[in-house]
Amino acid sequence: MPVTDVTTDPEALTLTLTAEFAAPVERLWDAFTEPAQLERFWGPPGWPARFPTFDLSVGGRAVYYMTSPRGEKSYGSWEFLEIDRPRSFTVLDNFANEDGAPLEGMPTMRVVFTFEPTETGSRMVNVTHFASADALQQVVDFGAVEGSTMAINQLDRVLAGLREYAQGKGTQTEILDDTHVRITRLIEGPIDLVWRAHQEPELLQKWMLGPDGWRMSVCEVDPSVGGRYRYEWEPVDGAPGEPFGFDGATLLSEPPRRAVTTEHMTGTDYPSTLNDLTLEEEDGATLITVLIEYPDSQTRDMVLATGMTDGMEASYARLEGVLAGV
Template sequence: MPVTDVTTDHEALTMTLTAEFAASVDRLWKAFTDPAQLERFWGPPGWPATFPRFDFAVGGRADYYMTSPRGEKAGGSWEFLEIDEPRAFAVLDSFVDAGGAPADGLPTMRVVFAFEPTAAGSKLINTTYFTSAEALEQVVAMGAVEGSTMAFNQLDRVLAGLREYSAGKGTQTEILDDTHVRITRLVEGPRHLVWRAHQEPELMRQWLLGPDGWRMSVCEIDPAVGGRYRYEWEPLEGMPGEKFGFDGETLLWEAPRRAVTTEHMTGTDFPSTLNDLTLDEEDGATLITLVIEYPDKETRDMVLATGMTDGMEASYGRLEGVLERVG
């Protein structure tokens, strides 16, 4: 993981994050000063960022918000104080309310992003300066250390490019913590077609099948927020297995980038999971990222032990064939 250290200093009133990357300083600088790239890593898994404004000049301002799987928004703004391309830039970082004004009861901080060359590539030193020990403790208690670490640990795939980062890896499953798993798969095809293939029943029936020998017998989707869906699979004639299905509710719908749903195994009292799907496109390929939130570690481990990753890889292999035909 890129993040090598996070240190809080209550005497100096600072929090310093250090991360190292196998990329040049110029490449790292671009990732932090291009809002399209910032949106792909700024914000921990489950809270992706959107930058509707990015005026990168001294005295300019960047506005962003992060959106939770349930649609809550956390806003922030940067006022650019200093820019020394490509070595460093400094901002005044504020939590903001829905109207863009500094949020009551939350601190404003000076933040410096410094970039240094290393033998293997480059290093980021991200230092946040607080006005009081209380402000430092407040931000740390809000999960700043964990959130920043998870966010910057997503940067490798942005720096490398999606094809290089994902080459030969197939479907990857990462355990993020006791209740969260991240699944990624790069597929050849533009994002709008991948989105369609995840939302249109006639396309889903062609690829969302898991291992060979199954058919999708029910595929009903209401994509509106608050709408319900129901999927059901059954074995082909002569194949072993019993039919099963899932149902759930749409919590967030941001076509063609993100959809969040609950997922419950139909006819059981098993608890639901939260499935957060995000699609990122680069050079005609789309990275599918699915962050799954489980109710507890035991449920997480039980599901992973079913061979879920292998089943998803078989489905994503079929998806690429569907994208070729549709495209």
């Protein structure tokens, strides 16, 4: 993981994050100063960022917001104080309202981003300066250390490019914490088609089948926010297993990039999971990321032990064939 150290210093009133990357300083600079790239990693998993305003000039401002799986938005703003391309920039960082104005009762921070070359690539040192120890503790309590670490640890795939990062690796499963699992798979195909394949029943029934020997017997989908879905599968041609299904509702829909749904095993009292699907395209390939939130680590481990990753890989491999024929 890129982040190598996060240190808080109540005496110096600083929070320092250090990360190492296998990319030159100029490439790292671009990732932090071009909004389209910054949006791909700045928000931690489950809270992707958008930068509707970004004026990289002394006195210029950037306004961003992050959206939770349930649709809550958290806003922030930067005012650029110093810019030394491609070595560093300094901003005043504020928690903000939807207009970008600072929130009362929340600290204002001076943040220095420094980029320096190393023998293997580059290093970023991010130092956040606070006005008081209380302000530092307030931000730490807010989850800044964990959130920043998870966000910056997503930067490798942006720097490398999606094909180099994910091609040929198949379906990858990462345990992020006790209740969150992230699944990624690169698909050959444009984002619009991959989105349709997750929303349209006639396409879903062609690929979302898991291992060979199963068919999707029920596929009812209302992809609008508040709409419900129901999937059912059954074995065919004597394949082993019993029919089962899932049902749930759509909580968030941002075509063609993000959809958040609940997922419940039909006919059981098992708790629902929260499935956060995001898509990003680069050079005709689309990275599928599914962030799954489980109620507890026991449920997480039980589901992973079913061979879920292998079943998803079989489905995603089938999806690429379906997209080739659309």
